[in-house]
Amino acid sequence: MPRFIAPDADRKPRKRRAHTKSRKGCGNCKLRQIKCDERKPTCKNCHRFGVLCNYGQQAIPGEGILQVAMNGPYQIGILPSPSAKTAVLGALNAALRREPFLDSQNPVLQLTNRDLDILTRFQFRTTPTLATTGSQDLYQREAIRLACLHPFLMHVALGITLAHDRHLESSPPVPPSTAELHHLYRGTAMFNKTLQGPLTSSERDAVWASGSLLTASALAQIDAKVPEQAWPLVKPTENDLTWIMVFDAKRELWRIANPSREDSCLRAFAEEGYFSLHAPGYPKPTLTELPEDVIQLLGLDGSDTNSDNPYRVPATTLDNILAMESSQSTVLCYLSFLCLMPHDFRSLLQQKDPYALILMAYWYAHFSQSRAWHIWRRCILECQAVCIYLGRHHGDILGIEKILEFSRRLCEVGTV
Incomplete structure (x- = not known):
């Protein structure tokens, strides 16, 4: 049946709702060409979008970008539209251009859409694996915020995420890509240059975060594919155990950055770290977890009184660790074995002292159960080799x- 259409004379005229065009909206809404509710100090659109609301001023002149609210609710990876992605990239690149240590050797870092995808993985997938369960949320939030302010940390964050990609995509991992090596090299070079001058509070936090990521990169880098290619079976080189020596630099970074200071955004993370925590209850008055035959072999009587014994400190630290469950929540406690390792014990390892190797094998074996991506392959291969x-x-x-x-039971052949 045909639809009946009323004659024009019978139609009621459509009334247009009266409105007043306001020019008082914030600069960001004007830039995005959307209606602003003019709520202050932050309009609803800017709050939801995660940018700084800029009443009384336009966005940065000539830039055509939005300024990311680093302390706001915004999280990289939650992007409402392609246009939003473009705006966020512009904001991040503008922040990175303000880095004071840029020169001909360290030109401006310009992020791309691919980099933004990598940063999404860094925030939501990689950073949680490098912190304990108690500090994951803090590290996840603050590491990305600091990276958006400091190019050296941005480079390191991109590099460690690409390394994480490799370890997840293939077994054994393929060699590092050009992009991964580029970001880690550039980040390290800019990081070292930053350390040469006085540091602001934000830079000190970024330095500590970069050091933590670079440490994870060093732990993850192992060329061996089978135990016969791993230390201590391979021919000795000057690079043996350099991954352990990284913790000497980490101790110096702790002194410089002091992430436990009151104005540090990483203070809660640092308070459960391996330098301040050591291990719960350390030092223990007795050794209760190591087998009695190991204690006797090392010349320890089970007490913590023989201070001249080079195995005392590592054995006591390891004894504390063996009492814990190997999991994400105890990762930093496991690394305390390396952080607190005395130089004389490390020298014994370099000499392939059998008693030092026995303690190292116990540490490898127990830590391997956490299956932390950046250390698991090293633990398995080098434990088998030992x-x-x-x-x-x-x-x-x-x-x-x-x-x-x-050690043989936990790191059995064929698990890599």
Whole structure:
């Protein structure tokens, strides 16, 4: 049936709602060409979009960008539209251009859409794996905020995320990409230059965050694919155990950045870190977790009184660690074994001292159960290599087969 259409004379005229055009909206809404509710100090649109509301001024003259609210609710990765992505990229690049240490060797970092995708993975996937369960939310929020303010940390964040990608995509991981090496090299160079001058509070926090990420990168970098290619089975080189020496630099960074200071945004993260925490209850008056035959082999009587014994501190630290469950919440406690490692004990490791290797094998084996992506392959391969080395060269140690049973069982051949 045809639709009936009333004659023009019978139609009621449509009334247009009266309105007044306001020119009092914020600069961001004008730039985005959307209606502003003019709420102050932050309009609803800017609050939801995560940018600084700029009443009384336009966006940065000549830039055509929005200024990201670094302390606001905005999170990279939650982008409402392609146009929003463009605006956020502009805001981040504008912030990075304000870095004072840019020169011909360190030109301006210009992020791309691909970089923004990498940063999304950095914030929501990579940073939670590098903190304990208690500090994940803080580190996830503050690491990305600091990266948006300091190009050296931005480079390091991009590099460590690309390294994480490699470890997730293939087993064994493929060699680092050009992009990963570029970001880690540039980030390290700018990081070292930043350390040469006086540091602001924000720079000190960014320095500590960069140091933590670079440490994870060093732990993750292992070329061996089978135990026979891993330390201590391979021919000695000057690069042996350099990944442990990284923690010497980390101790110096702690002194410079002091993330436990009152104005540090990473203070809560630092308070449960390996330099201040050591391990719960450290030092323990007795050794209760290491097997009795290991304690006797090391010349320890189970007490913490023999200060001249080079195995005392690492054995006590390891004993604390063995009492814990290997999980994300105890990652920093496990790393305390490396942070608190005395130089004389490290020298024993470099000399492939069998007793030092036994303690190292126990640490590798127990930590491997956390399956932390940046350390797991090293733990498995080098633990297997240590066990093979001790079996070949120190089979005459009384009870060595029983002593190595724990490490061999947790890091059995074929798990890599």
